[in-house]
Amino acid sequence: MRLTKRMVWSIAGMIAAAGLASGALAQEKVTARLDFTPAGPHAGLHLGVAKGWFKDAGLDVDVQDGRGSVNTVQLVGAGQIDFGWAALGVMAIARESGMKVKSVAGVFRKGDLAIIVDAKSNIRTAKDLKGKKLVVFAGSTWAPFIDPFFKNAGMTRNDVNIIFVDPTAMFANYASGQSDGVMTLGPFGIPIVNINRESRQVLAADYGIAFPSHGIVVREEMIASRPQTVQRFVSTVLRSWEYILAGREGEGADAVIAARPGIKLNRDVLIGQITMYKDFIQTDNTKGRPLGWQSDRDWVETINTMESAGAIKSGKKPDEYFTNQFIKQ
Numbered sequence: 001m002r003l004t005k006r007m008v009w010s011i012a013g014m015i016a017a018a019g020l021a022s023g024a025l026a027q028e029k030v031t032a033r034l035d036f037t038p039a040g041p042h043a044g045l046h047l048g049v050a051k052g053w054f055k056d057a058g059l060d061v062d063v064q065d066g067r068g069s070v071n072t073v074q075l076v077g078a079g080q081i082d083f084g085w086a087a088l089g090v091m092a093i094a095r096e097s098g099m100k101v102k103s104v105a106g107v108f109r110k111g112d113l114a115i116i117v118d119a120k121s122n123i124r125t126a127k128d129l130k131g132k133k134l135v136v137f138a139g140s141t142w143a144p145f146i147d148p149f150f151k152n153a154g155m156t157r158n159d160v161n162i163i164f165v166d167p168t169a170m171f172a173n174y175a176s177g178q179s180d181g182v183m184t185l186g187p188f189g190i191p192i193v194n195i196n197r198e199s200r201q202v203l204a205a206d207y208g209i210a211f212p213s214h215g216i217v218v219r220e221e222m223i224a225s226r227p228q229t230v231q232r233f234v235s236t237v238l239r240s241w242e243y244i245l246a247g248r249e250g251e252g253a254d255a256v257i258a259a260r261p262g263i264k265l266n267r268d269v270l271i272g273q274i275t276m277y278k279d280f281i282q283t284d285n286t287k288g289r290p291l292g293w294q295s296d297r298d299w300v301e302t303i304n305t306m307e308s309a310g311a312i313k314s315g316k317k318p319d320e321y322f323t324n325q326f327i328k329q
Contacts, residue, residue, distance in 0.1 A: 027060040040273025043252030048240040057232040089211035103322040105292035108213035113204035114186030126153035132180035137167040191272030210301035
C-alpha cells in the first residue's frame with residue numbers, strides 16, 4: 001500500500017499523541033506538605049505548579065496545606081508525605097524523637113522568630129518589653145526559647161506578662177490592642193497585623209536565638225533511595241523562588257491565590273510577606289552561596305541554641321541535620 005502525505009501526517013500525529021500520553025504517564029506523583037494555611041512563604045511551591053515547572057521536571061506534585069511545622073515534619077517522618085516545607089529548627093527537634101528527617105534546602109536561612117510590637121510604641125529592644133503583655137500559643141515554635149531569649153536580654157520571663165491563647169485568636173488579640181506584643185514569625189505576622197495596627201519586630205536572632213526558618217525536609221530513606229526525585233523537586237522549588245525574588249513578588253502572590261480559590265486571601269498581605277522574607281534568605285555565613293545552601297557554622301549555632309534550651313541532647317553534629325548535595329554549587 002502506498003502511503004499518501006495525509007496518511008504520513010496522520011501516523012505522525014498518532015505517534016506524537018502517544019509520546020505525549022507516555023510523558024504524562026511518566027510523571028512521578030509526589031506529595032508536598034506546607035507548614036500552615038496559605039501564605040506568602042508558600043509562593044515558591046504554588047508557582048512551580050502554576051508555571052508547569054514541576055511537570056517539566058517529571059513531577060506531579062500534590063501541594064497540601066499544613067497545620068504547623070511540627071505536624072508537617074511528623075507526617076514526613078512517618079512516611080505519609082514525601083516533602084515538607086517547614087521550619088528547619090522544628091525538623092532538628094523532631095530528630096530527638098527518632099524521626100530520620102533531614103533538610104535538603106534552606107530557603108529562608110535566618111531565624112524569623114520575633115516579637116511584634118506597635119510601631120508607635122517605645123519598644124525597640126527586648127528590655128523595653130519589661131512589664132508588657134505578650135501573647136503566644138502553647139505549641140508555638142517560640143515555646144522552647146522564651147527563657148533563653150529573656151536570659152540573653154538580661155531578663156526573665158517574669159519580667160513580662162505572657163498570655164497563652166488559641167493560635168486562631170492570637171493576631172486578633174494583638175490587633176485589637178488587648179496585648180502589647182505577639183510572639184510569632186515576624187515576616188509572616190507583620191503584614192497581617194499591619195492592616196489594623198502598624199507594627200515592627202524585635203528579632204530573637206538579635207538576642208542569640210539561632211533557629212533557621214523555612215526549607216525543604218525529607219526522610220533520610222528518600223535521600224538514599226530516590227535521590228533523583230529529591231534533586232528534581234529541590235531544583236524546581238529553588239528555580240521558582242529565584243524567579244519570584246527577582247522582583248516578581250506579585251506573581252508569587254497570584255499563584256497562591258489561584259491555588260486556593262476557595263479561601264479569601266489578601267494579595268497585599270501575601271506580597272508583604274514575600275517581600276519581608278527577602279531579608280531572611282541569607283545569614284553572614286551563607287553570603288555568596290547559592291540559594292538553598294546551608295552553612296555548618298549556622299547549624300553549630302543552632303545546635304548550641306537548642307542545647308541551651310533543652311530542646312536537643314548534647315553532642316550533635318551539623319551533618320546530622322542537613323545536606324547540600326542537592327544544591328548546585
